[in-house]
Amino acid sequence: MPSTSTRYLHEHPEVAFQEYETAEFVRQRLESLGVEDIRTGIAKTGVTGLIRGKKNGPQRCILVRADMDALPIHEENDVAYRSQADGVMHACGHDAHTAILLGVARLLMERRDQFSGTVKVLFQPAEEQPPGGAIAMIAEGVLEDPPVDAVIGLHVSSEQPAGRVVVGGGPAMAGGDLFEVTVKGKGGHAASPELAVDPVVIGAHILVALQSLVSRETDPMATVVVSAGVFSAGDAFNVIPDTATFGGTVRAFDPDLLEGTNRRIGEIACGIAEAMGGSAETKIMRGYPPTVNDPGMSELVRLAAIEAVGEENVGTIEPKMGGEDFSHFLRAKPGTFFFVGSRNDERGITYAHHHPRFDIDEESLATGM
């Protein structure tokens, strides 16, 4: 039974697809506010509810989304509201997103006579774990019944001071996939390379060649990143192993560029390995598509932000190479994903997302609402 602690969500983090108590907390709050048609257990722990405006006018439906999951990180903040779960922490601010959306639900319920149409509030699991909770909730029908016309989501940002909002149309966050290349050669004694096919040298050639995908095959005005974070082969200094494996991530804002780069990784790996007497297999693991904002919806949010915090505190999004599974909603419906500053230099709230000392200035909760 959730407590009534004001920082309950931060104190009780749950990782991807395990957000059972969080979902129950959300359900109880929505119910106590009088939110209608509350549905739970969507994609395991997702929750939705409807707030119907009472004014006469167009009957459109807008979906507002918050993610609920925490990370497998041990919190190092020494604060009264520190995580009570060892090794689990809201280190990305999804607790803030959940709190903000509950606040939005309360404000809208109090103002039902001031708008027409329907607001669907949606609390999703597993933003941090691809393929993620968004795609699973969409598959279970959250964009229907009633049909959703537009979508809005936000993220608190440790890069922006509290009280500031950044919003804008076009690409906001990159799409990212993972690749793994396994090179097969022929093991042998390191002193007799002529009798072996060395997968380490082949793998090294492939890795270097992959860097030319960015520098030689991509439009200089476009953005793509190819980074390998893993390279492993062999156990002994004097043995040529049978295989070498390496892997990394590809990030881009353009879905076609992402797709094309993935394809070229496989072709280059195969071609070089074969030319050198070995073979290579490439596995692509799908991450999140690029997060691309609709200009019209972004302008709507920008004007609302100006009303809330003043024009001097509203900036334009600079695209980031990080990924976000709200992109799945944006692929299905026009919408916008924007950032609400949560940093406070004076109070030492400066650590980046996913750091064990991440924290937010709670002013950001009011701004987000």
Ligand code: NI
């Ligand atoms: Ni996040």
